[in-house]
Amino acid sequence: MQSRRNRRFFRSAHIRYAERKHMTREGPHEMIDRNPESDIAAAQQALERLERDASFRAALSAPPDDEPVTAGDANAIARARPDMQAGRFVSNDELLREFGIR
Numbered sequence: 001m002q003s004r005r006n007r008r009f010f011r012s013a014h015i016r017y018a019e020r021k022h023m024t025r026e027g028p029h030e031m032i033d034r035n036p037e038s039d040i041a042a043a044q045q046a047l048e049r050l051e052r053d054a055s056f057r058a059a060l061s062a063p064p065d066d067e068p069v070t071a072g073d074a075n076a077i078a079r080a081r082p083d084m085q086a087g088r089f090v091s092n093d094e095l096l097r098e099f100g101i102r
Contacts, residue, residue, distance in 0.1 A: 096102040
């Protein structure tokens with residue numbers, strides 16, 4: 001499971017990526033220089049994922065989901081949260097391996 005710091009980095013990277021489609025290489029270099037050394041690993045993971053994962057790139061450039069969260073959605077999320085926090089879930093990689101995709 002990704003750490004909170006990595007999730008925050010990926011979420012903020014998504015926002016920045018969507019807003020700056022015409023960014024030059026200097027922009028990411030400056031962003032890395034502004035972040036503490038402890039965040040460099042998360043930045044490297046994000047860049048590596050961008051390099052190898054076309055669906056990740058597509059998801060970052062997709063418009064935000066504008067559908068409201070329904071009461072049923074909120075209930076399902078609330079029921080799932082304790083399992084997620086306890087690590088009781090199947091990762092995407094595990095699921096893909098189970099179906100022979102990876």
